[in-house]
Amino acid sequence: MRRKMIGFEELTPLSEALEKLRRYMTHRITETEIVSLEESHGRILAEDITATISIPDLNRSAVDGYAVIAEDTFGATPNNPVTLRLVGKIMAGARPDQLPRIRRGETAEIMTGAPLPDEATAVVMAEHARQTNSKVEVTRQVTPYQNVSRMGEDYPAGSIIAKKQTRIMPWHIAALAGQNITSVKVLRRPRAAIISTGNELVMHGMKKNVGEVIDTNRPMLKALLETSGAEPIDLGISPDSTEELRSQIMKGLSRADMVIITGGTSIGETDNVPDVVSSLGEPGIIIHGLRIRPAKPTGVGIIGGKPIFMLSGFPVSAYIGYKTLVEPCISMMTGTRMPPPPRIRGRLTRRVAKPQGIRAFVRVRVRREGESYIVEPMMLTGSGLLSTLTGGNGILEIPEMLEGHDEGEVVEVEITQPLEGD
Amino acid sequence: MRRKMIGFEELTPLSEALEKLRRYMTHRITETEIVSLEESHGRILAEDITATISIPDLNRSAVDGYAVIAEDTFGATPNNPVTLRLVGKIMAGARPDQLPRIRRGETAEIMTGAPLPDEATAVVMAEHARQTNSKVEVTRQVTPYQNVSRMGEDYPAGSIIAKKQTRIMPWHIAALAGQNITSVKVLRRPRAAIISTGNELVMHGMKKNVGEVIDTNRPMLKALLETSGAEPIDLGISPDSTEELRSQIMKGLSRADMVIITGGTSIGETDNVPDVVSSLGEPGIIIHGLRIRPAKPTGVGIIGGKPIFMLSGFPVSAYIGYKTLVEPCISMMTGTRMPPPPRIRGRLTRRVAKPQGIRAFVRVRVRREGESYIVEPMMLTGSGLLSTLTGGNGILEIPEMLEGHDEGEVVEVEITQPLEGD
Numbered sequence: 021m022r023r024k025m026i027g028f029e030e031l032t033p034l035s036e037a038l039e040k041l042r043r044y045m046t047h048r049i050t051e052t053e054i055v056s057l058e059e060s061h062g063r064i065l066a067e068d069i070t071a072t073i074s075i076p077d078l079n080r081s082a083v084d085g086y087a088v089i090a091e092d093t094f095g096a097t098p099n100n101p102v103t104l105r106l107v108g109k110i111m112a113g114a115r116p117d118q119l120p121r122i123r124r125g126e127t128a129e130i131m132t133g134a135p136l137p138d139e140a141t142a143v144v145m146a147e148h149a150r151q152t153n154s155k156v157e158v159t160r161q162v163t164p165y166q167n168v169s170r171m172g173e174d175y176p177a178g179s180i181i182a183k184k185q186t187r188i189m190p191w192h193i194a195a196l197a198g199q200n201i202t203s204v205k206v207l208r209r210p211r212a213a214i215i216s217t218g219n220e221l222v223m224h225g226m227k228k229n230v231g232e233v234i235d236t237n238r239p240m241l242k243a244l245l246e247t248s249g250a251e252p253i254d255l256g257i258s259p260d261s262t263e264e265l266r267s268q269i270m271k272g273l274s275r276a277d278m279v280i281i282t283g284g285t286s287i288g289e290t291d292n293v294p295d296v297v298s299s300l301g302e303p304g305i306i307i308h309g310l311r312i313r314p315a316k317p318t319g320v321g322i323i324g325g326k327p328i329f330m331l332s333g334f335p336v337s338a339y340i341g342y343k344t345l346v347e348p349c350i351s352m353m354t355g356t357r358m359p360p361p362p363r364i365r366g367r368l369t370r371r372v373a374k375p376q377g378i379r380a381f382v383r384v385r386v387r388r389e390g391e392s393y394i395v396e397p398m399m400l401t402g403s404g405l406l407s408t409l410t411g412g413n414g415i416l417e418i419p420e421m422l423e424g425h426d427e428g429e430v431v432e433v434e435i436t437q438p439l440e441g442d
Numbered sequence: 443m444r445r446k447m448i449g450f451e452e453l454t455p456l457s458e459a460l461e462k463l464r465r466y467m468t469h470r471i472t473e474t475e476i477v478s479l480e481e482s483h484g485r486i487l488a489e490d491i492t493a494t495i496s497i498p499d500l501n502r503s504a505v506d507g508y509a510v511i512a513e514d515t516f517g518a519t520p521n522n523p524v525t526l527r528l529v530g531k532i533m534a535g536a537r538p539d540q541l542p543r544i545r546r547g548e549t550a551e552i553m554t555g556a557p558l559p560d561e562a563t564a565v566v567m568a569e570h571a572r573q574t575n576s577k578v579e580v581t582r583q584v585t586p587y588q589n590v591s592r593m594g595e596d597y598p599a600g601s602i603i604a605k606k607q608t609r610i611m612p613w614h615i616a617a618l619a620g621q622n623i624t625s626v627k628v629l630r631r632p633r634a635a636i637i638s639t640g641n642e643l644v645m646h647g648m649k650k651n652v653g654e655v656i657d658t659n660r661p662m663l664k665a666l667l668e669t670s671g672a673e674p675i676d677l678g679i680s681p682d683s684t685e686e687l688r689s690q691i692m693k694g695l696s697r698a699d700m701v702i703i704t705g706g707t708s709i710g711e712t713d714n715v716p717d718v719v720s721s722l723g724e725p726g727i728i729i730h731g732l733r734i735r736p737a738k739p740t741g742v743g744i745i746g747g748k749p750i751f752m753l754s755g756f757p758v759s760a761y762i763g764y765k766t767l768v769e770p771c772i773s774m775m776t777g778t779r780m781p782p783p784p785r786i787r788g789r790l791t792r793r794v795a796k797p798q799g800i801r802a803f804v805r806v807r808v809r810r811e812g813e814s815y816i817v818e819p820m821m822l823t824g825s826g827l828l829s830t831l832t833g834g835n836g837i838l839e840i841p842e843m844l845e846g847h848d849e850g851e852v853v854e855v856e857i858t859q860p861l862e863g864d
Contacts, residue, residue: 057646057661058661058664058665061665061668061669075828076655076826077652078652078653082826084713111641111642112640112641112642112655113640113641113642113643113653113654113655114642114653115651115652115653116652116653117652132755133640133642133655133755134642135653169826173827174826174827174828174829175828175829181829181832182832187859187860189665189831189832189858189859190662190663190665190666190669190761191662191757191761191828191831191832192832193661193662193664193665194658194659194661194662194757194828194831195658195828195829195832197646197656197657197658197661197662198646198656198658198828200646200647200650200656201646202646202647218534218535218555219533219534219535220533220534220535220536220555220556221535224479224619224620224622224623224624225622225624228622229537230499230500230537230538230539231500231535231536231537231538231557232535233498233534233535233555234619234620234621234622235619236616236617236619236620237616239479239480239615239616239619240612240613240615240616240619241612242480242615243480243483243611243612243615244612246483247612291506333554333555335613335616339612339613356860357860357861358860359784359835359857359858359859359860359861360784360786360857360861361784362781362782362783362784362785363784363785364782404498404504404591404596405595405596406497406596406597406613406616406617406620407596407597407603407617409611409613409616410603410604410611410613410614410617413781435781435782436611436781437609437611437781438609438778438779438780438781439779439781439782
């Protein structure tokens with residue numbers, strides 16, 4: 021067996037790996053595209069959006085009630101109401117140039133959202149007024165601009181509604197619609213070419229002979245990329261042939277912003293991915309072997325500023341490699357941040373041990389018991405066991421300096437699926 | 443002004459509202475559809491998925507190394523290695539009927555994922571062996587089945603991989619692919635008809651006259667429904683006319699699993715939504731007015747077991763109404779749970795006061811400072827201010843029994859957008 025089977029020469033801590041990725045991965049998504057506002061959900065803004073219309077575009081009533089000159093109500097109480105003369109009624113959608121004029125001692129009935137007449141400075145809520153014929157008794161005083169949505173108080177014209185590189189959320193869509201915007205310039209989605217390697221692999225849906233293994237990584241990676249807002253380019257299964265692999269990686273680099281290879285990344289005889297990546301250019305491989313478990317054999321190469329992720333063929337390792345390196349890389353490439361994942365604090369049902377100096381990702385099962393949570397560790401090893409992901413619902417990340425956690429200790433767990441219990 | 447402007451007669455606490463919804467909302471999604479595995483991400487399984495193939499389908503090596511009969515290695519150490527005779531080499535993808543036979547005192551080189559010969563019971567890692575010509579010196583003993591992925595250890599044939607009503611995640615797709623499954627039966631998406639009401643509303647992209655307001659709720663609700671895995675049916679803007687509204691709600695009930703109306707749900711003169719919903723059948727309105735802020739005027743009607751959500755026209759209130767009632771309702775209808783939202787604990791920059799007896803949803807801005815988080819409250823009121831959602835990144839929910847939180851208090855905040863800082 022060749023010397024490279026001896027072991028990884030040096031394992032890189034995860035924080036250092038991310039630092040290296042940040043330093044060498046110079047490729048950025050700069051191309052933009054125009055999408056309709058309703059298709060923009062989850063996309064990344066490619067420009068600042070500035071309000072051209074003040075929102076509200078004029079002073080509007082925030083309640084159903086009576087438009088007044090605030091001073092007229094001063095001192096009003098239920099026992100000592102102020103009586104005003106009713107001079108009109110203003111419905112939502114009324115034209116501002118057709119509103120009743122309000123003078124001192126006068127009021128107009130007004131609906132929520134309706135424009136406030138120029139002279140009026142506040143609105144008395146309907147609950148604090150009694151209307152009889154053409155008189156209104158006000159039973160509570162209002163201060164100037166009370167119950168009024170003032171022009172521009174939400175977004176004054178000229179203010180920034182959302183900055184470039186914002187991930188468009190439902191409320192951004194609402195705010196942009198309010199500006200009468202119907203289409204928006206966004207970054208094109210990052211593209212990731214996916215290659216599975218291994219002579220034993222067959223694609224799902226194809227005839228599988230005994231001894232062969234169905235490739236489960238490409239379908240999983242496609243779904244993960246979708247979650248990250250990226251677009252997969254499926255380059256299929258590449259046999260463990262140096263030439264074939266080289267040509268597929270080159271194809272990936274030319275079509276996509278990154279290449280993700282699963283399998284063949286370790287130090288075995290047929291693990292030729294690192295050699296092929298090294299041969300493609302500078303700087304070549306920047307990381308090979310991580311101080312994490314699972315996913316130790318993960319590597320990263322950089323060619324022309326674009327990353328080539330070499331993930332383990334074992335599905336759990338591939339998943340952890342994706343979450344720890346590929347997902348952060350997509351954020352770097354688009355200049356965005358991800359919101360934090362859901363986490364929960366719960367009590368461990370038993371001790372979890374791990375080697376010091378290694379960052380561990382323990383699959384766990386979290387369930388609710390009354391007001392607290394119970395965390396049952398499943399497996400630290402078993403990087404081939406998808407059942408630890410499908411049957412679990414959380415990941416307990418244990419940093420390098422710890423040797424584990426004791427039974428009964430309260431730990432923070434990242435939640436991957438709905439919780440059981442209660 | 444009519445008597446209904448006096449105020450809500452009785453406000454329902456949120457927990458009681460959800461209880462009522464659970465009791466009266468009897469409609470369930472039972473229709474199913476077949477989608478391809480790759481399109482199934484995020485959908486809800488409509489049947490249990492049982493393994494028909496054991497995974498692994500035979501004993502496989504979990505490492506690169508040497509297949510052995512475990513007993514042969516007992517007592518091996520670097521200083522006292524055990525020497526075995528090399529009788530072959532097994533690559534990943536090898537046919538199980540063409541493997542070398544291993545007898546006592548013999549070994550075969552084996553690659554990760556390759557089938558283990560019947561007689562072999564363990565694998566020595568390459569790092570713990572030295573190969574010279576046809577001899578292998580084993581320097582560490584292995585126990586039976588060490589470094590072996592045993593047949594069925596991930597999913598034995600007959601075991602359940604994922605239960606009915608599971609939301610399909612990337613790892614489920616991988617596990618299903620491993621069963622050579624190419625399509626899957628899922629629940630059809632819940633459909634929600636959306637109606638905006640208000641004579642002042644115009645659709646975004648249309649000409650807006652002074653005094654008119656662009657409807658921002660429908661585009662926001664469409665994006666929110668997408669997030670919840672539901673399908674919007676856009677019924678547009680309905681004027682404040684009883685007949686028109688009635689016919690639109692009826693259309694919504696016939697086409698969709700629920701109707702969501704924004705605007706016209708309060709107690710003002712033009713707030714005719716509750717009256718119309720009441721007139722449609724039994725039990726009619728089950729909730730009108732919630733003990734929450736914002737979104738107090740939220741209501742729910744039930745007709746034929748289907749819910750009609752009456753949300754405020756104010757965008758922040760509509761959002762809170764959606765999160766507190768519509769989203770849980772979608773889970774009830776599909777028999778699923780949602781994973782918990784991301785939350786973070788941080789220190790309040792200033793006091794937040796709220797009335798006792800009301801559950802408050804305060805928009806906040808969270809930023810990281812070193813290793814901890816700072817929570818800056820934005821607004822409890824301002825239910826019309828979308829800028830509290832676009833400019834904030836979290837919601838601080840304060841339960842009924844509290845009067846607020848003090849400056850410096852550590853609170854838990856639901857995160858809605860990426861954090862700032864660091």
